[in-house]
Amino acid sequence: MKVVRLKGAVVLVGRFPALAGVDFSVESGEVVLVRGANGAGKSTLLHLCAGLLRLSNGQGDVLGCDLASARGAVRRRVGLLGHDTALYGELTATENLRLWAQASRVGTTDITGALDRLELPTSRRDIAVDRLSAGQRRRVALAAIVLRRPELWLLDEPHAGLDSSGRKIVDNIITSAASAGAGVLLASHELRLSDDLAHRSVTLTGGRIVGDSANSTNEPTQ
């Protein structure tokens, strides 16, 4: 099953065509690495797949929902890690996750489990997120996505700002999400880290996909 399907997708950010006609798809259970220079359109592609941006031309559907008419339904089923953390700075890690869980109606019982999985020290869970280090904030943001169990993971530079143990955790999360059948879209500059994870990699330049190659050493499990 295809979790992402884009055809001639054009997306304007302000008055700039960040995506200039993208044809692209992701299978479920597949990990796709998106490469590209700064400004190539990687983040825009991820935001489009999250249902946050409007298609100004072309077609697309994510998880079977049309991007023109059902973006609201898409948003509820994806997990997006952006450059920013989307956390409320004055609230603690636990409070942020509880808010997130209640707002997306996934139950609050797994909060401790999600924070455990990201190995956030217990002593850091009940202080304002503002006062955590950048790497710890990143872990909280990832825990929020873990909590939601999305069907499509959209990770923008997930390794950025993490130490080696953090990177290992991220790799584990990605692998297990994919083997559970979710699609994973990974934008990264750290190709050494991400290449081993990815089943396929695409290259974006000037808002279009210019290269698409399977990773022979790493086949999808399905």
Add this chain to the structure above:
Amino acid sequence: MNPQSSSTTTSTEEAAAAQITGYLGGPARTRTRFTFWLGTLTLVGFAAVAALGLLAVPADDVQGDAVRIIFVHVPSALGAYAAFGVTAIGSLMWLWRRSLWWDTAAHAGAEVGVLLCGLTLVTGMLWGRPTWGTYWEWGDVRLVTTLILFLVMVGYLSVRSLGGDSASVATRAAVVGLVGAINIPIVNRSVTWWANRTLHQESSLTDGKLEDLTLFTLVLAFVVGAMAIYWMLIHRFRIGWLQRQISDRDLSEALRTRQAEAQQ
């Protein structure tokens, strides 16, 4: 366009002009034969109203020469409310149908409306000084309501200049348009209760106080005013529509530039 035209600058300009033709089916301009004659007729009408209103109509027994200002004041007041009505409907239609046509119409309505509303307030104050003895009367419902409406619509125009892509500008502005339209009756009610001591005269038209010639001039002023407002609205709309086409063209150019990056 002829590809062998003389200099390179004119050929790009001509090519640009050739691309902006969709709306009028001709070169990029806001004039059509209909609006040309409408405009001409309006100018003649204005001259007639001015001649009648300033020379032929007798001074009022009570108000003296100040009465002549109603030929400007009343049509512009009604015109302002009509133009803001266009803005309200346009705002609603943008939010409901995402129709850029209606958004352009709403913008045109707001600009013309602010102009007419300002004219109404200024002429009203000029008339109020000799007649009521004051430029501004806080207790007058219509005066205060019109001022608030004026301020809300100035806010509408400042929201339109906040920037962003066209959908975001249209949505922000449309909400302000609706907020204004919905709150105006409440403003009116609150001022009515606040100080029920309105100085505004009841409609002079209906109670038959006006002399025949004054009445005729006023009706003529209405007709000419309506023509002028229609002319302004239609031209402001066409300018807005052409601006949209220019920005669409800029966008498709940006898209081509962006796609060229991929080919390098």
Add this chain to the structure above:
Amino acid sequence: MTIWRTLWRDLKLFVDDAALAASKDLRIEWRARTTLAQMLPFAALVLVLFGFAFDANRPTLELATPGLLAMTMLFVAVVAVQRSIAVESFDGARRMLVLSGMAPAAVFAGKAAAVAVQLLIIMGLLTVGVVVLYDAAVESILLVVATGVAAALGLATAGSLLGAVVAGAKTQQAVLSVLLLPVSAPVLVAASRAFGDGFGTVAVNGWSWVGLLLAFAAVNAALGAAVYGALLEDA
């Protein structure tokens, strides 16, 4: 039967979401105390400076009290709404609201409720201030409270709606005042009249003014619930 059950369930979900959004904003405000810390000194200053401006003339001050209260509330509302926008713009937090799938109308209701609560707190302290400093005598405490609640609701709904209009724009602060202050003219008029009746300085029927305040709140709440989703999408 089933229609009522579905309606009831939807209503419950709506109230839950709104409560979630409101408690989040209030908790953040309680931690940071930005609005309170800015507004309490401001409110105190207004009271003291008006005392000087009217030459410490008690009868004049008593007469000016209702209008002063309403006006201060209006300015406090602008700051509270600005803070309510700022909460969402930190580190992309607004994306959380959009991705969570909460009903936009519920988010609007929650954020407006949080603003209303803050306005009421400042309002209460201001009332104590005018009683102490200006010798204002509260004639009907019920009317004063009802006016405060209704005015806070009106300012919070209109403010949150217009706040969402300017959210994300660069020059939002000036534009928010330009939008909110004229639209809130009825609140200023109605609240000063109703407070006037409550403090016994003018002989009007304060309750009908409270009715007007509630109508203002209801109209803007309905409009906000209808268009907040479009604003979250586009702006």
